[in-house]
Amino acid sequence: MKLFLDSAITEEIRHGLEYWDLDGLTTNPKHIKSSGKPFLKVIEEIAELFAGTDKPVSVEVNPHITDWEQIVEEGAKLAKMSPNFVIKVGASESGFKAIRELTSQNIRTNATLIFSVAQAWHAARAGASFISPFMGWKETYGDSATTFIMEVAEMLERHEYESEIIAAAIRNGRQIADVAIAGAHCVTAGLGVYQDSMQNPYTVHGEKVFQNAWDETPHE
Numbered sequence: 001m002k003l004f005l006d007s008a009i010t011e012e013i014r015h016g017l018e019y020w021d022l023d024g025l026t027t028n029p030k031h032i033k034s035s036g037k038p039f040l041k042v043i044e045e046i047a048e049l050f051a052g053t054d055k056p057v058s059v060e061v062n063p064h065i066t067d068w069e070q071i072v073e074e075g076a077k078l079a080k081m082s083p084n085f086v087i088k089v090g091a092s093e094s095g096f097k098a099i100r101e102l103t104s105q106n107i108r109t110n111a112t113l114i115f116s117v118a119q120a121w122h123a124a125r126a127g128a129s130f131i132s133p134f135m136g137w138k139e140t141y142g143d144s145a146t147t148f149i150m151e152v153a154e155m156l157e158r159h160e161y162e163s164e165i166i167a168a169a170i171r172n173g174r175q176i177a178d179v180a181i182a183g184a185h186c187v188t189a190g191l192g193v194y195q196d197s198m199q200n201p202y203t204v205h206g207e208k209v210f211q212n213a214w215d216e217t218p219h220e
């Protein structure tokens, strides 16, 4: 399963690239806002960080646009800025039409805000490179996000669609494990979620036990 960082903070992205060799990036308007920089400036900086790699970077079109032709127009402009850019489009009738059109122009897309297998199927049929089911949000509303990922994975496999699942809105290490087992191709989460998932209180305790043993052993 590929590891994508969900962020638009350049320091976080540099850290992820340097320490984890992350496989790609997802951004959204909330992340861009929290970068504190204007939209074009931050996405140019991000493009620079990924230049010369083949790692996908999802950049979302203006979420106010509901007309498919305008989504395509804006998506095509963004795609020209970097070969890494994958155009993130919200799931809707216009969104799926825009995905189909962008795909026909060889522009990769990420269908976002996916909450049902039917939406995932429309996205796959339209040619989306990535499909982003939102785990955390599903679970907040009491749905089984793991079952959802399994069903989307099975639907894609059974009908031989090439879209990859990016399990999104991940809140903890348990969910990372769940989506890996359920068949997600990629996971995207924030820096802190990944860092937490690398630690465990038993590991800290065990290190202490071994350090004590080390200190109590003669070393010459």
Ligand code: E4P
Residues within 6 Å of the ligand: 006, 026, 027, 028, 030, 112, 132, 134, 136, 168, 169, 170, 188
């Ligand atoms: C995924 O691509 C989204 O950017 C992201 O996971 C959104 O969810 P969140 O902001 O609730 O984490």
